[in-house]
Amino acid sequence: MSRPYQELRPSQFVVTFGPGSVVETDSGPVVLKSMDTLFTEITRSPQDFEIIDDRLSRLGLDDARIARIPTNAELGLPADRAIYPTTAFPYWALCARHQPHQVLYEVNNGCPECPPAPTWKSKEKAGREAIRFVLACDGGHLDEVNWHRLVHPKGRCSTRHYLWNGGGRALRLVTLECPRCHTTANFGEAYGRPWPCTGRQPELGGRPASGQANCTRAARILQRGSANLRIGELATALTILDMPARLHNVLGDRELLGALRTLRRRGFLNHETFLEEVAEARIAPDAVQYLSQIPWRDVDRALDQLLGVQRADTVSLRDEELDRLRNAATHGAPPVPHPQLGSPPLFEVRKADIRHVPGPQGRLGLRVAPVSRLRMVMVQTGYRRLDPENGLSVTTSFDWNRTKWYPGIELFGEGVFIDLEDGDLPLTGERVAPWQSRYLASPLNSTLHPAHVWWHTLSHRLLWALSVDSGYSSAAIRERIYLKEENGVVTGSGLLLYTVQPGGDGTMGGLVGLANQFDHVLARALEDVDTCSNDPLCEEAPDVGMDGAACYSCLFASETSCEHRNHGLDRLLLSGNLP
Structure with missing residues (x-):
């Protein structure tokens, strides 16, 4: 017998899934409901599972609070007990047991061409046969494909199911047919055209009444497993x-x-x-x-x-974090070294372990501060559908007793903080001006600043170089780029490469252990940075915009590593300004 649930770790919920995401189970796909329904279901308060980080709450979440997802063990429930509320989605299914056609039917009605069966068996079968196509818009809405309207655009007949003919390599070979009036529609054409959006968010419950949609954006048909169906947005902060x-x-x-x-x-x-x-x-x-x-x-x-102390609203979370990291890289943190026995600190940089590494060209000296212990709080603030840049952000917050909460996770690990010894980053060459022009046109997008591009590109090269000897794959190492500006002048910059995981034990020290040989890591990272196997296509980009000379062969990192989705990279800018 199939299990009616899917095992998810709390970290998976925050990073990958979350409210409004489609999760595949053995009994069929479901949508995770809003997080307040979880605490109503388990009759507990979010405060029982609160993650305290006032700095992130104050500077990044408008004083909202953070709650983690409880586990079955914490609640004293069996591991196979489903605790997070869901709703079955999509509502239509495709029965492939018939020839020469398949049958597209609504779950509650059951397949009309299959022998009658008990209701629970019929629904279980329908869940496993759920249609793989859904309707979504970049306003964050998600709903069923209106199959009746697709086949009968001028008004439906009384049929409750359709015949699915054809298939194979292309959707244009699929035809939907009404078994009563024999009206047909080509699914390939329907897949490529825009559709009216219903304005539905399935995580919030019921569907809008017919003709009362409040969304004017065009919706698209796409597969429910598409990567762009739900793109989570995260806010993170170091302690x-x-x-x-x-x-x-x-x-x-x-x-x-x-x-x-x-x-x-x-x-x-x-x-x-x-x-x-x-x-x-x-x-x-x-x-x-x-x-x-x-x-x-x-x-x-x-x-x-x-x-957290009350500071001016102009102080950003990243700027404050950079100041604290640079101070730790100068003086160590905490000032009194942590003893070997007892619980470990939340943040630790041993002053004796800080290294000064000259660049291969002798232009810039890097300061490398191994962070032997760090704590990161990661919060899912919302998600977008279809368009990660211009789509409307939908919040994942929920209200509980007049207080706003977000889902989050507490992670522990290690890292390496890298900045410049004198703090100055002089950039020259023909690749600087195009990036500077782009940045001046969009000053709120710091990823376009030439200094940010330099650090971001160096970060991706170091990700690969560190993965060779650290024991972590490049996908397990994350980046955090810092660029602080005052009155248009860069007053601080740097990057943190780190790896974290749930649980108080953290990681095993693979990154920190490479600090003593960071000169070799840096040399490996910058080796052949001016070439790519995709040249000349890679280096001869027609315009330097969100992407410069960068591709999957030379710079792109996995989605789990790059916090900017591989935008704002240019290896030629780095190769022309080697440290």
Whole structure:
């Protein structure tokens, strides 16, 4: 007997799937509902599974909060129990048991040419035979293909099913026929034309009434497994702390930190109330004694970093992160080295491990700071359909007790932060001006800035070079590009290459271990950067825009690695400005 569910890890839900995504199960495809239906189903509050990161909430999510997806083990349920609410989709199925045609039918009616069967068997069969085509628009809507309208554009007859004739290599060979009036329609032609959008979002429930669609965008027929059917949008933030290791380990207790955050928001947090909360917290007695001996100014400063301090709205999440990374690369973090025993810190850069690597041309010196421990919070803020650039973003947030929440995941791992020793990145050559012109035309798109293109291209070359000896595939290593501007002048830049995974144990140190031989990694990365097996097609791009001299043979990385979908790359800009 087939299982009516599909196993998903919490990280898969946030990175790949999420509300509104079509998930294939053994019993047929389903759509994941909005996340609030999950907590209603399990009769729990999102606060029970909250991920605390006030910096990300404040600077990236407009003060919304973050909740993770609970596992069956946390809820005390069997591993084969489906806990996330779904709805069957699509609603039509294609029965291939008949010759010379197949039968397209609605699930509730069952296949009219198959022997009668119990309702549950009929629906189970229909789920496995679900039609693989759906209707979607770039406004974020998703619905069934209107098969009645496709065959009967001027008004349907009383049929409830259609005959599917033909097939093979092309959709133009498929013909739909009404078994009553024998009207036919070519599916290839229907697939290529626009259709009215119904305005439906299946994760939110019911479908709009006929003729009452509120979306004016044209919809398209496409396969339900298409990569562009749902493109998730992520917001991420590193937890970078500058405090003694034990202090942030003790203050990082989830329940204690939540209580202190509530007190701070209400304006009641001081040394006295802090000690009262510590006394009531469920932490070890020696930790209580340790906190009682820390001066209040040190505790208050630590809480500023854990909970976030109010700063100007002009400060971006990335700029603040870059400042903290550069400070850690200069002084180490935390200042007091973490002991070998006890729980590890959330962020750690040992000053003794920082390396200064000269470039192969001797123009620029790179500072390489191995991050032996890092924590990243990843939040799915929304998704787009069909068009990743211009499509309308649909939020994945949900409201619970007048508070907005987003689905997120907490990841741990390691990385290597790389910046320039003197902070200056002089760029010259014929490839700089076209990128600069593009950037000035779209100043909000930092990926077009020549300095960003330089770092982004170097990042992709290093991704490949690190994967050779680190023990991680290039798809497992992620990038994070930083570019800070003030009044049109670049005041800081760099990149972080990292790998993370769920669970407090993190990763095994493969990236950090290469810091001592980073000169060899850099040399390997820049070797033959000026050539590509697809030249001259690759290097002779007619115009430098979102993509310069870059292709799958020389620069493109997997979707799990590149945060900019392989846009803003130009190996000729890098080769003309080698460090």
